[in-house]
């Protein structure tokens with residue numbers, strides 16, 4: 001998620017869940033290919049499995065960017081066909097591409113030719129006055145013919161005029177049923193749903209209804225313990241739920257190394273603010289981290305002092321024999 005997530009966030013999220021697939025924020029192909037912004041590809045090997053999301057609409061340039069991503073070791077290259085911002089539209093990429101399935105197919109075909117890892121697409125159900133019922137299956141069909149087998153569908157339209165990107169994540173109504181119908185129509189495709197999902201129960205409901213995956217954005221960022229820490233046992237059927245306090249301890253060496261390399265404490269801790277959402281002491285944790293991390297010399301000790309403000313997690317309920 002642009003401006004929110006980065007490699008530090010993904011490192012934290014990977015500690016919370018071994019199996020959730022993590023995505024980079026959108027990196028534009030022009031920035032990589034023409035701008036030489038290879039630093040945008042940097043990540044920690046522990047983040048695997050991790051997908052690189054690209055923005056662009058020039059098949060040759062996207063192929064080159066995909067090659068760079070695969071060369072850097074990303075497990076999947078994802079094309080963004082969902083971002084509605086003006087900046088993105090003027091470069092003709094993101095959601096506006098829902099209007100040009102032929103061009104998206106060319107992009108996907110070029111990217112697939114360039115790399116061995118999966119090339120996937122994240123899209124909306126449609127844009128503006130498109131009849132999504134008709135245009136979405138046509139879009140999926142066209143892009144599938146170009147070799148894309150996995151799609152993540154944000155279950156609302158993007159309205160390209162008059163809404164800010166933020167409004168475009170909330171105001172156009174969600175149509176989960178349409179996404180479910182797409183799975184019935186295209187059983188051979190791997191379809192994940194995205195948009196407005198705020199709990200693992202809700203996610204499990206979509207899997208039970210036949211979808212292949214669920215992508216969670218804002219809720220996972222704001223309350224990573226609720227979404228990611230229990231994802232391995234509840235969704236992937238393996239491991240145990242992680243305790244956020246243990247995760248903080250596991251972050252300490254990472255933070256120390258980041259500081260040693262000249263990084264700033266808040267660059268890492270800003271992603272940790274929501275770790276204790278809903279737990280006693282969460283407010284003190286947030287406050288200490290928000291206020292203290294910019295002070296000269298602030299480091300792991302501050303993080304541990306903030307952690308001391310948080311109550312230990314309650315013990316698991318005893319089994320009842322009666």
Ligand SMILES: Cc1cc2nc3c(=O)[nH]c(=O)nc-3n(C[C@H](O)[C@H](O)[C@H](O)COP(=O)(O)O)c2cc1C
Pocket residue numbers: 001002003004024025026053080082083122154169194195196197215216217218219
């Ligand atoms: C700050 C912010 C930045 C985002 N950046 C991206 C992005 O780079 N690429 C992308 O595919 N979606 C991006 N999104 C959209 C989310 O991936 C997701 O589709 C949307 O928030 C709906 O899902 P949610 O309700 O689970 O958050 C962004 C969302 C937010 C809030």
